Amino acid sequence: MWPWTHVAFGYLLYTGLTRGRSGAPPGDVATLWLFLGTQLPDLIDKPLAWTFDLVPSGRMLVHTLFVAVPACWLVHRYWRRRENPEYGVAFGVGYLSHVFGDAIGSLLLGEYAFVRFLVWPLLSVPVDEQRGILSELATADPTLSPAFAVQAAMGLGIVALWAYDGAPGMAVVRRHLGRGRNR
Ligand SMILES: [Zn+2]
Numbered sequence: 001m002w003p004w005t006h007v008a009f010g011y012l013l014y015t016g017l018t019r020g021r022s023g024a025p026p027g028d029v030a031t032l033w034l035f036l037g038t039q040l041p042d043l044i045d046k047p048l049a050w051t052f053d054l055v056p057s058g059r060m061l062v063h064t065l066f067v068a069v070p071a072c073w074l075v076h077r078y079w080r081r082r083e084n085p086e087y088g089v090a091f092g093v094g095y096l097s098h099v100f101g102d103a104i105g106s107l108l109l110g111e112y113a114f115v116r117f118l119v120w121p122l123l124s125v126p127v128d129e130q131r132g133i134l135s136e137l138a139t140a141d142p143t144l145s146p147a148f149a150v151q152a153a154m155g156l157g158i159v160a161l162w163a164y165d166g167a168p169g170m171a172v173v174r175r176h177l178g179r180g181r182n183r
Contacts, residue, residue: 001101003039005151008158010038010097014090015165025165028172030090035169037094041068041102049128056127059102059117066119068099 014034018026041063049058072095076088106114116123
């Protein structure tokens with residue numbers, strides 16, 4: 001999955017969860033924790049593999065459930081102690097949706113070796129052939145395939161849903177940008 005696909009998938013799950021639990025859309029700060037959770041696994045594993053060449057795969061050290069689950073638990077515990085458990089829930093949904101989102105793509109393609117990262121180091125992971133997002137983009141299919149059209153339509157639908165929810169997260173960003181400008 002691409003970074004923006006992880007954001008969209010995580011947001012879809014999280015807004016469904018919050019609406020199911022309370023009937024309300026996601027909160028501002030919680031949505032930012034969700035976005036962080038959807039990106040963190042790649043922000044750590046991809047540079048370690050592709051930039052520093054320390055590990056063979058960009059889905060390994062923090063993509064495995066043996067790290068993902070304790071990490072989500074720790075963040076949730078931290079925010080529960082500060083009486084904001086929702087931030088921890090949002091982070092956990094984002095993080096786990098990233099990990100399972102990576103696995104779903106490979107499962108659907110029948111590339112089961114690329115699902116083994118979920119239980120690394122119990123099972124080994126294949127070495128990445130692509131070594132950067134730019135090279136992935138360069139080799140991506142440039143034609144407007146039906147799969148791409150469906151993904152783009154779904155992405156636009158989720159952006160519309162986020163806007164309908166009141167664009168949660170934007171108020172915090174705007175506040176910080178405003179503060180920076182006033183300095
Ligand atoms: Zn990933």
